[in-house]
Ligand code: PEP
C-alpha cells in the first residue's frame with residue numbers, strides 16, 4: 001500500500017479525463033519544505049509565518065525573517081512559494097506580547113491583517129523580508145483574515161511602498177509579487193465580487209471559514225460533529241467563491257484541512273476547484289484520489305450537490321462518487 005502510494009511521487013495529479021490539478025503544499029518547517037519538494041508539489045501554497053514569532057519572546061527582525069523566507073524560496077528551487085503574513089491571535093498563541101492579552105473574544109479580535117495594519121512597523125518589517133526573498137525566486141504574498149476591500153487595498157499600498165524603498169536601497173526585488181487574500185471570513189466571501197479585481201489570487205481557508213460561517217469553534221471538542229464542511233451553507237459559499245474567481249480568471253485554491261482529506265476530493269472538484277494546498281503528509285493520498293476522478297462526470301453532478309439540504313444528503317452524494 002505504502003509502496004504503491006510512493007510510486008505516485010513522480011506521477012502527475014491528473015484526473016481520468018486528463019485535467020491537471022495543482023497540488024500546493026502547506027509548510028512551516030524545513031522538513032515540510034523538503035517533503036513538499038520531494039513529493040512533487042507545484043509550490044508552497046501556504047507558508048505559515050507564525051512559528052517565527054512563537055518560539056521566543058523576542059520579535060524576529062528583518063534579517064531573521066529574510067533567512068527563513070530565503071531558505072524557503074531556495075528549498076523550492078524555482079517553484080512558487082506563497083508566504084502568508086502574520087496571523088497571530090485566537091487559536092495561534094503568542095508569547096511576544098503582540099496580541100492583546102485580555103480580549104473578550106480573541107477569535108473576533110485584533111488578529112491577522114487587522115493586527116498587521118494596526119502595527120505598520122511590524123507589517124513593513126515582514127513585507128521587507130518577503131520582498132527581499134523575492135530576489136531569490138518566485139514569491140507570492142497571502143493576507144489572512146481579510147474581511148473587506150479596504151484591508152487588501154491598504155496591504156497592497158504598503159507592499160508597493162516597501163518594494164520601491166528596497167529598490168532605492170539597492171536590493172533586488174522581483175518585478176511582480178502577486179498579492180492574494182485568504183477567504184476565511186464569510187463577509188469576504190460574500191462581498192468578493194466587489195473587490196476581487198484588487199486580488200491577484202485567492203486561497204480559501206476552510207478551517208476558519210467553517211468556524212465563522214457556522215458559529216462553531218474550530219477547537220472546541222464539545223461541539224463534536226457540528227464543526228464540519230459538510231453543511232449546505234459551506235458548500236454554497238465554496239461554490240460561489242470558486243465560481244467568482246474562475247469567472248475572472250483569478251487562481252483559487254483551498255488551503256484548509258479540507259483540501260488534505262482525500263474523501264473530499266470529489267466534492268471540491270465538482271465545485272470547480274483546480275488548486276489544492278495541503279500538508280505533505282496526505283499529498284499522495286489526495287493525488288491518488290484525483291487520479292481516480294472523472295472531472296466531467298463530477299461537474300455534471302454539481303447541481304445535485306448544491307441541492308442537498310443537510311449533512312446526510314451531502315454524505316450520500318459523496319458515497320455515489
Ligand atoms: C484556514 O483558516 O483554513 C487556514 C488555512 O489557516 P489557519 O488554519 O492557519 O487559520
Ligand code: MG
Nearest residue numbers: 184205207208
Ligand atoms: Mg485561518
